[in-house]
Amino acid sequence: MSPEPALHGLLLLGTDTVYAVHLPTFTAPHDFQAVLRVTLDTDTYRTAREHYGTAALFTARPRTVLLKDLEPGATCRADLFFGRFGRDGEPLGEVRITIEETVHVGPPAAEPRTLRYVLFGREQLYLAHVLTGPPDFDQVVTAQRAGEWWATEAGEETPARTVTVPGRPDDLTGRLRPGEQLTDGGGELQVLAEVYLETADLTADPA
Incomplete structure (x- = not known):
């Protein structure tokens, strides 16, 4: 019997x-x-985020939270870090995280590989790389509508959706980079900064 899906760690944004x-x-x-x-x-977290800026890396290492518990209103205790937990991250103390909305959830995408990202955000837009199979990379970048200082009006959330980047390999060499532009169906997006990039956690073949 396979174990119940559970959180490994969290990248905090916004x-x-x-x-x-x-x-x-x-x-x-x-x-x-x-x-x-x-x-x-x-x-x-808010104080540190305001000090270090939008692209600074903050992570949290939660106590075990099962996938079935990722419903609005669910809470978990977690250790907060400036940087990556388990590596060179600086501990910032304990925090209780309350889930307000499940924006996107799912297993790694099936083949064939195409370079895709999940677009989401409110005051700031983000793109998270869609995983397929090992070896792969985990990446999150900030973005904005081309020519705009802010992605959306305050309080207006962009519904999560998948954006395909045509003509690019779905590997580390083809990943989005700051300054690039892409089309998401609703216009042009400009990549601002790379917040997170990870390969070591995604080399193992589950078989």
Whole structure:
């Protein structure tokens, strides 16, 4: 019997609207992607985010949370880090994370490989690379509508959707880079900064 899918770690994004992006592996029970809109019970993260900026890396290492528990209203305790937990991240204390909305959740995409990203956001737009199979890379970048300082009006959320980048290999060499533009069906998007890039967690073949 396979283990119940559970969170491995979280990448925290945003200030006014906070998102938690699951940091997956290809090994059960962590082999799924998820984007959650969340709230935190302390101002520690907000204060640090405002100080270090939009593209700074903040992660959280939650106590075990099962996939079936990723429903609005669910909470979990987590250790908050400036940087990547388990590596060179600086501990910032404990925080309670409350899930407000499950924005996107699902297993790695099936073949064939095409370079795709999940677009989501409110005050700020984000693109999270869609995984397929090992070896692969996990990447999250910030973005904005081309020619605009802000992605959306305050309070207006962009529904999560998949954006395909044609003519690019779905590997590390083909990933989106700051300054590039792409079309998402609703216009041009400009990539601003790379917040997270990981390959080591995504080399293992689950078989």
